[in-house]
Amino acid sequence: MSLSTLESAVVLVTGANGGLGTEFVRQALDAGAAKVYATARTPRDWADERVVPLRLDVTDAESVAAAAATASDVTVVINNAGIGAGTGIATGTDADLRAMFDTNFFGAVAVARAFAPVLAANGGGALLNVHSVLSWIGIAGAYSAAKAALWSATNSLRLELAPQGTLVTGLHVGWIDTPMAAHTSDPKSDPADVVAAAYAALLAGEYEVLADDLSVSVKQGLAAPITALYPQLAG
Numbered sequence: 017m018s019l020s021t022l023e024s025a026v027v028l029v030t031g032a033n034g035g036l037g038t039e040f041v042r043q044a045l046d047a048g049a050a051k052v053y054a055t056a057r058t059p060r061d062w063a064d065e066r067v068v069p070l071r072l073d074v075t076d077a078e079s080v081a082a083a084a085a086t087a088s089d090v091t092v093v094i095n096n097a098g099i100g101a102g103t104g105i106a107t108g109t110d111a112d113l114r115a116m117f118d119t120n121f122f123g124a125v126a127v128a129r130a131f132a133p134v135l136a137a138n139g140g141g142a143l144l145n146v147h148s149v150l151s152w153i154g155i156a157g158a159y160s161a162a163k164a165a166l167w168s169a170t171n172s173l174r175l176e177l178a179p180q181g182t183l184v185t186g187l188h189v190g191w192i193d194t195p196m197a198a199h200t201s202d203p204k205s206d207p208a209d210v211v212a213a214a215y216a217a218l219l220a221g222e223y224e225v226l227a228d229d230l231s232v233s234v235k236q237g238l239a240a241p242i243t244a245l246y247p248q249l250a251g
């Protein structure tokens with residue numbers, strides 16, 4: 017099934033209280049979604065009767081299963097929840113590395129696995145996995161590794177869910193102006209622009225969203241010698 021409109025769609029957003037998540041909820045409502053499950057570890061009230069606040073901790077298997085059972089009418093899943101951190105691969109603790117993968121890889125994959133049958137039962141629908149430009153460049157240690165792993169999982173899920181008619185799309189972007197990026201004064205994308213690009217891609221049936229110029233150039237850099245992406249290694 018292709019998703020031609022968000023009107024009458026039933027959208028579920030993970031990490032809905034965060035900077036990007038809030039924008040995914042808001043723009044789904046603006047586009048006429050019938051219902052939006054705004055899921056969070058601590059759900060909050062939203063001033064719109066179409067919003068259903070729902071508890072969902074992506075690292076808690078019971079919580080994921082319960083959310084999938086409750087939200088059995090979902091047609092669009094926005095797999096957005098994530099954590100940022102500066103955990104180095106060599107220098108981070110084992111616990112920090114595992115925590116990063118628990119949320120940004122296993123958590124997102126658990127949501128995809130739990131909702132795949134729901135999407136199938138509702139005609140196919142769409143799954144958007146929120147990656148990062150850092151999926152493609154390892155300057156952020158464990159975060160890059162987990163987002164790279166999620167990118168790979170998205171590529172597999174796209175193939176595995178195609179027969180049931182589910183569009184699987186991956187979003188890549190550099191800094192976005194949300195609490196996760198509050199510590200940096202580097203240029204940041206507006207969350208509204210990133211979410212608009214993501215929903216436009218879903219409606220166009222696109223498999224990948226490159227939401228900023230940095231993501232375009234880093235993706236191109238993957239085909240170049242290693243020192244093109246990592247000039248600090250150039251002799």
Ligand SMILES: NC(=O)c1ccc[n+]([C@@H]2O[C@H](COP(=O)([O-])OP(=O)(O)OC[C@H]3O[C@@H](n4cnc5c(N)ncnc54)[C@H](OP(=O)(O)O)[C@@H]3O)[C@@H](O)[C@H]2O)c1
Nearest residue numbers: 031033034035036057073074097098148191192194196197
């Ligand atoms: N901001 C950037 O520069 C940037 C760039 C590229 C990609 N991204 C990605 O964009 C996504 C959204 O991040 P953001 O920028 O909106 O950051 P944010 O404002 O910090 O929001 C992240 C959200 O994820 C939620 N979350 C964390 N762990 C969770 C868990 N175990 N279960 C459920 N929810 C959980 C947080 O919930 P609580 O409210 O409970 O803490 C928070 O609402 C993430 O996947 C992030 O990696 C961000």
